[in-house]
Amino acid sequence: MSGPEVLVFDVFGTVVDWYSGIKDEVDALDCGLDGHEIALAWRAGYQPAMETVRSGGEWVKLDVLHRRILDGVLAERGRDDIDEATRTHLTRAWHRLPAWPDSVEGIHRLAARFTVCPLSNGNLSLLTHMAKRAGLHWDCVLSAEVFRAYKPDAATYLGVADVFDLPPASVMMVACHPEDLDAAASHGLPCAYVDRPLEFGPGAALERAPRPSGTLEVASMTELANALGC
Amino acid sequence: MSGPEVLVFDVFGTVVDWYSGIKDEVDALDCGLDGHEIALAWRAGYQPAMETVRSGGEWVKLDVLHRRILDGVLAERGRDDIDEATRTHLTRAWHRLPAWPDSVEGIHRLAARFTVCPLSNGNLSLLTHMAKRAGLHWDCVLSAEVFRAYKPDAATYLGVADVFDLPPASVMMVACHPEDLDAAASHGLPCAYVDRPLEFGPGAALERAPRPSGTLEVASMTELANALGC
Numbered sequence: 297m298s299g300p301e302v303l304v305f306d307v308f309g310t311v312v313d314w315y316s317g318i319k320d321e322v323d324a325l326d327c328g329l330d331g332h333e334i335a336l337a338w339r340a341g342y343q344p345a346m347e348t349v350r351s352g353g354e355w356v357k358l359d360v361l362h363r364r365i366l367d368g369v370l371a372e373r374g375r376d377d378i379d380e381a382t383r384t385h386l387t388r389a390w391h392r393l394p395a396w397p398d399s400v401e402g403i404h405r406l407a408a409r410f411t412v413c414p415l416s417n418g419n420l421s422l423l424t425h426m427a428k429r430a431g432l433h434w435d436c437v438l439s440a441e442v443f444r445a446y447k448p449d450a451a452t453y454l455g456v457a458d459v460f461d462l463p464p465a466s467v468m469m470v471a472c473h474p475e476d477l478d479a480a481a482s483h484g485l486p487c488a489y490v491d492r493p494l495e496f497g498p499g500a501a502l503e504r505a506p507r508p509s510g511t512l513e514v515a516s517m518t519e520l521a522n523a524l525g526c
Numbered sequence: 527m528s529g530p531e532v533l534v535f536d537v538f539g540t541v542v543d544w545y546s547g548i549k550d551e552v553d554a555l556d557c558g559l560d561g562h563e564i565a566l567a568w569r570a571g572y573q574p575a576m577e578t579v580r581s582g583g584e585w586v587k588l589d590v591l592h593r594r595i596l597d598g599v600l601a602e603r604g605r606d607d608i609d610e611a612t613r614t615h616l617t618r619a620w621h622r623l624p625a626w627p628d629s630v631e632g633i634h635r636l637a638a639r640f641t642v643c644p645l646s647n648g649n650l651s652l653l654t655h656m657a658k659r660a661g662l663h664w665d666c667v668l669s670a671e672v673f674r675a676y677k678p679d680a681a682t683y684l685g686v687a688d689v690f691d692l693p694p695a696s697v698m699m700v701a702c703h704p705e706d707l708d709a710a711a712s713h714g715l716p717c718a719y720v721d722r723p724l725e726f727g728p729g730a731a732l733e734r735a736p737r738p739s740g741t742l743e744v745a746s747m748t749e750l751a752n753a754l755g756c
Contacts, residue, residue, distance in 0.1 A: 359691070411654060421690045424641060424666040436654040437666040441689070459671070460651045461589070 298466070299524075300486055303406055304415035304438065304456050306447075306471035308393070309495040311403070311414070311517075312426065314339065317393035319497070321386065327378065332497060334369060339496075341365035346417060346446045355444050357419035363387045390418070391425040395432055396492070402517020404433050405526040413438045415456055415469070417446050448479030457485075470520065474505040481508035488512040488520055529698075529754075530716055532690050533636055534645035534668065536677075536701035538623070539725040541633070541644070541747075542656065544569065547623035549727070551616065557608065562727060564599060569726075571595035576647060576676040585674050587649035593617045620648070621655040625662055626722070632747020634663050635756045643668045645686055645699070647676050678709030687715075700750065704735040711738035718742040718750055 308314045315335050323331035345361040366387060370378050406412050412433070414423050417440045427434055438456060445451035457464045464484035471477050472492040481487050489507045491514070496502060507513065514520045538544045545565050553561035575591040596617060600608050636642050642663070644653050647670045657664055668686060675681035687694045694714035701707050702722040711717050719737045721744070726732060737743065744750045 407658075411658065413654075419689075420666055420668075420672075424643075428641065428665050435658050435667075436650055438650075442650075442672055459649075460654075 300410065300466055300468035301462060302411045302413065302456065302460050302467045303488075304413050304467060304469055305403070306469070306473060306476050307414045307416035307418055307423065307426075309492055310470065310472040310490055311399045311432065312393040312395050312430065313494070314390070314393050315495060315497045318389055321389040321392070325382065325386075327382070329373075329375070329378075336496065337369045337372075338362070338365055341368060350446055350449060357441060358417055359387060359390075359419055359422060362390055391422045392429060393426055395430040396517070398516035398518045400431050400433075402519075402521045405518070405521035406524065407433050407435060409524070409526045410468075411435045411460070413456070415447070415452060416440070447476060450479075450483055453480050453483045453485055472504075474507050477508055477511060481511075486510065486512075488514060488523075490517065490520065491515050528696070530640065530696055531692060532641045532643065532686065532697045533718075534643050534686050534697060534699055535633070536699070536703060536706050537644045537646035537648055537653065537656075539722055540700065540702040540720055541629045541662065542623040542625050542660065543724070544620070544623050545725060545727045548619055551619040551622070555612065555616075557612070559603075559605070559608075566726065567599045567602075568592075568595055571598060580676055580679060587671060588647055589617060589620075589649055589652060592620055621652045622659060623656055625660040626747070628746035628748045630661050630663075632749075632751045635748070635751035636754065637663050637665060639754065639756045641665045641690070643686070645677070645682060646670070677706060680709075680713055683710050683713045683715055702734075704737050707738055707741060711741075716740065716742075718744060718753075720747065720750065721745050 305311050318335035318338060319331035322329050322334045345365050349355060363383065366383060403412055413436045414434060415438050416423055419441045420437055420439050423437050423439055440446045440452060443451045443455040454464065456467050465486065467485050468488055469477060469480035469485045470488045470490060472490050472495060477487040477489060487508055489511050493502055512523060514523055535541050548565035548568060549561035552559050552564045575595050579585060593613065596613060633642055643666045644664055645668050646653055649671045650667055650669050653667050653669055670676045670682060673681045673685040684694065686697050695716065697715050698718055699707060699710035699715045700718045700720060702720050702725060707717040707719060717738055719741050723732055742753055744753055
């Protein structure tokens with residue numbers, strides 16, 4: 297049995313800390329919005345927004361969905377006074393999310409032995425800007441935008457195997473979300489789970505579902521690099 | 527007037543030396559094939575092969591086209607004895623092309639100020655393997671495979687602008703082929719021409735067509751970095 301040749305990474309929560317990134321940028325605006333509350337409400341709109349595309353709606357980039365969700369979050373709070381420039385600025389905060397402290401080193405070490413790519417629902421420019429700013433190393437940026445389908449659509453996981461002309465067993469999915477790993481595993485990808493207990497902030501009680509059997513379980517990207525001999 | 531934010535690079539000939547890469551790998555087989563002749567014949571089949579896709583044929587990756595062209599080149603020479611493993615190995619030689627001596631340093635310097643991406647007809651795995659092996663730095667790998675269209679289709683040049691939500695004037699096309707620059711310029715992209723007199727080998731008399739007006743003309747990627755203040 298040979299191991300994986302390509303590692304693909306979920307990004308929001310797994311590689312970067314969306315909660316702190318969004319909370320801090322909202323708080324920095326100092327305009328009466330609670331960063332903690334806005335970050336959680338914005339992220340809560342993420343799956344429903346993608347579902348409009350998954351269920352046959354027109355393809356749109358995550359940037360567009362992020363903006364639609366934000367508009368809804370602000371409307372619910374009666375904050376029609378938040379102007380266009382501020383909404384655009386905030387939506388781009390998703391391009392500026394900080395990496396978890398272990399991500400840059402861990403992924404850099406993994407790249408010495410594997411081809412490393414994000415496989416994220418974030419659009420290409422979002423992932424590119426984020427990586428450049430955070431110093432993340434990717435060999436190739438893969439995204440829902442490339443496959444015109446959002447995870448957990450099979451077209452994303454199997455799309456990576458097709459890009460590299462590999463069987464799914466040679467592509468490992470790395471994520472902190474069991475649902476992402478379940479979908480990947482159902483299409484034959486081996487899985488690694490990275491525990492991210494702070495994904496929803498320091499106070500959140502986080503209960504993760506069980507992972508697919510055979511999943512490699514680690515607490516950081518550097519631990520993943522250790523586990524895979526890098 | 528602000529300058530470009532994103533630089534996209536033609537790859538075969540512009541960033542890497544396909545002639546030497548293919549010639550050397552064919553000669554190394556030591557099976558009676560002339561590396562010089564095969565390299566030129568293989569590349570001569572490139573535009574006609576892509577034309578089958580451009581004119582409405584089914585989308586296929588460049589790896590598949592490269593293999594079809596090779597099969598034709600070998601058949602014309604009566605070399606049906608060349609086995610499957612050798613053909614597969616040779617087709618993958620396009621993933622192993624060496625960078626021109628100035629490419630790695632020049633593109634690395636340019637990346638400090640610009641977002642740098644290939645915009646090549648090569649498929650994603652080809653470009654990813656090539657970059658990893660040669661030490662080329664890309665912020666994001668863009669390819670005909672992402673846009674499901676081969677240059678000079680407008681969908682490629684305008685596709686980059688769409689990925690980055692930029693006007694075409696903010697995306698500069700860098701290439702050694704005037705036809706590529708003509709197409710890019712016709713869609714509003716500013717252009718840089720990199721002179722590559724050795725593209726077809728040391729003995730070839732190479733006459734390049736004039737470049738679009740306003741094109742920045744340089745002799746190497748490091749000179750491009752100098753010209754753009756990097």
